Amino acid sequence: MARTLLVVGTRKGCFLLESDADRRDWRVRGPFCEGWPVYHAVLDGDTGRIYAAAASEWHGSAIWRSDDLGETWTHSSEGLAYEDGRRLSKASTLSSAHGRLRVGVEAPGIFESRDGGETFSLLSTLAGQPGSEVWDDPANQPPGHLGISAITADADDAETFWAIVQGIGLFETSDGGTTWTPRNRGLRADWPREHEEVGFCVHKVVRSRADGDRMFQQNHVGMHRSDDRGASWQEITEGLPTEFGFAAAAHPHDRDTFHVIPLDPGHGRTMPDGQAAVWRTRDAGSSWERLSNGLPQRDAYLGVLREAMAGDTYDVPGYYFGTSTGQVFASADDGDSWAEIASYLPPISSVEVATLD
Amino acid sequence: MADVHLPMTLTPLFAGLPRRLDVDAPTVDAAIGSLDERWPGLRDRLCEPGPAIRRHIHVYVDRERAGLETPIGPRSRVDVIAAISGG
Numbered sequence: 269m270a271r272t273l274l275v276v277g278t279r280k281g282c283f284l285l286e287s288d289a290d291r292r293d294w295r296v297r298g299p300f301c302e303g304w305p306v307y308h309a310v311l312d313g314d315t316g317r318i319y320a321a322a323a324s325e326w327h328g329s330a331i332w333r334s335d336d337l338g339e340t341w342t343h344s345s346e347g348l349a350y351e352d353g354r355r356l357s358k359a360s361t362l363s364s365a366h367g368r369l370r371v372g373v374e375a376p377g378i379f380e381s382r383d384g385g386e387t388f389s390l391l392s393t394l395a396g397q398p399g400s401e402v403w404d405d406p407a408n409q410p411p412g413h414l415g416i417s418a419i420t421a422d423a424d425d426a427e428t429f430w431a432i433v434q435g436i437g438l439f440e441t442s443d444g445g446t447t448w449t450p451r452n453r454g455l456r457a458d459w460p461r462e463h464e465e466v467g468f469c470v471h472k473v474v475r476s477r478a479d480g481d482r483m484f485q486q487n488h489v490g491m492h493r494s495d496d497r498g499a500s501w502q503e504i505t506e507g508l509p510t511e512f513g514f515a516a517a518a519h520p521h522d523r524d525t526f527h528v529i530p531l532d533p534g535h536g537r538t539m540p541d542g543q544a545a546v547w548r549t550r551d552a553g554s555s556w557e558r559l560s561n562g563l564p565q566r567d568a569y570l571g572v573l574r575e576a577m578a579g580d581t582y583d584v585p586g587y588y589f590g591t592s593t594g595q596v597f598a599s600a601d602d603g604d605s606w607a608e609i610a611s612y613l614p615p616i617s618s619v620e621v622a623t624l625d
Numbered sequence: 626m627a628d629v630h631l632p633m634t635l636t637p638l639f640a641g642l643p644r645r646l647d648v649d650a651p652t653v654d655a656a657i658g659s660l661d662e663r664w665p666g667l668r669d670r671l672c673e674p675g676p677a678i679r680r681h682i683h684v685y686v687d688r689e690r691a692g693l694e695t696p697i698g699p700r701s702r703v704d705v706i707a708a709i710s711g712g
Binding site: 324325326343344345346349355 | 632634635637638666669670671673674679681682707708
């Protein structure tokens with residue numbers, strides 16, 4: 269029987285939650301990575317290796333890895349440093365595909381490992397892109413200081429991937445990071461911008477597995493959809509309770525179905541009115557429905573960060589999200605009902621899911 | 626041989642690394658280099674590019690705050706401390 273594994277990054281280490289294909293009963297293992305703050309943890313689908321991007325206040329940034337599903341761990345930061353005087357404050361995000369582990373860091377840059385996370389080399393700082401004169405100044409870093417806040421691989425082409433520069437926008441490369449193109453046309457920004465192509469606060473980009481041309485984006489100001497691989501965007505916020513949020517997940521088989529967790533946009537950044545809910549569209553954003561069966565509806569001021577939601581690939585897909593107060597919620601029926609499968613973890617930064625045979 | 630004491634946050638990161646060990650080196654930098662030869666990657670956990678000792682790592686030689694170039698005597702005590710930080 270297939271096993272379902274959640275890889276959960278928290279402020280106090282990495283945890284693994286394991287179940288079978290029914291996804292009802294879960295076993296928690298951890299903490300791993302010696303309790304280091306983990307910003308993003310992933311499982312490489314080809315090798316089964318787990319990677320965790322972590323940054324210790326004492327011992328700096330490193331990428332932890334486990335070849336045996338968490339039984340043993342090691343770490344490395346060899347080559348994970350700027351040589352031009354820029355400071356690498358943290359490894360923020362990971363992408364592992366095609367035998368290439370890519371690490372997004374702050375100050376904004378992307379490092380790559382082709383030896384399974386043993387050594388790293390600088391791939392790109394997106395130098396010269398519009399806005400780079402701003403993001404290279406440490407004083408201009410937005411809250412969180414994530415730099416490159418997300419990297420999205422292309423399942424078919426190792427040379428193509430997308431990167432989000434926090435507070436600046438989305439960029440695409442099709443030559444392995446040598447050249448870049450801003451992909452922000454049609455996005456909304458409610459603030460003055462110095463460049464036509466950038467200055468957008470892209471929180472999360474999810475690409476449909478069912479249709480590679482389709483992407484969904486949770487922005488600081490609105491939900492957006494692209495039907496041309498990010499070349500242009502149209503807003504689909506209408507019907508959602510707020511325009512703000514971080515986490516999102518696309519249906520694995522249906523190009524029109526997509527889940528998002530709206531949050532209050534102020535300082536709180538928790539679910540509106542203390543009532544937990546995931547919102548789903550089945551028509552590519554023309555309409556939205558509120559999903560709350562099994563989620564707390566009183567005094568539930570839950571925050572969910574950008575990497576803290578994931579969806580699996582079963583015929584009836586499951587979804588998972590982790591909160592800033594340490595709960596993990598799971599749905600095994602496409603979001604129709606939810607259950608709390610972990611209650612007392614440290615604040616959660618990331619949730620990724622894998623199915624193991 | 627200097628008497629080197631390491632923080633408890635460091636030793637779990639490297640197999641077989643003890644909290645206390647003897648190191649024969651003329652400076653703090655050389656001592657860290659000696660440890661890095663035996664436990665590859667250890668330098669990165671104590672130093673950042675520059676090189677410099679990491680901001681929240683403090684090194685004392687014979688109870689005096691030290692830098693990478695600080696000399697170590699044959700009977701020195703070297704304390705590597707993970708400073709109070711975080712929560």
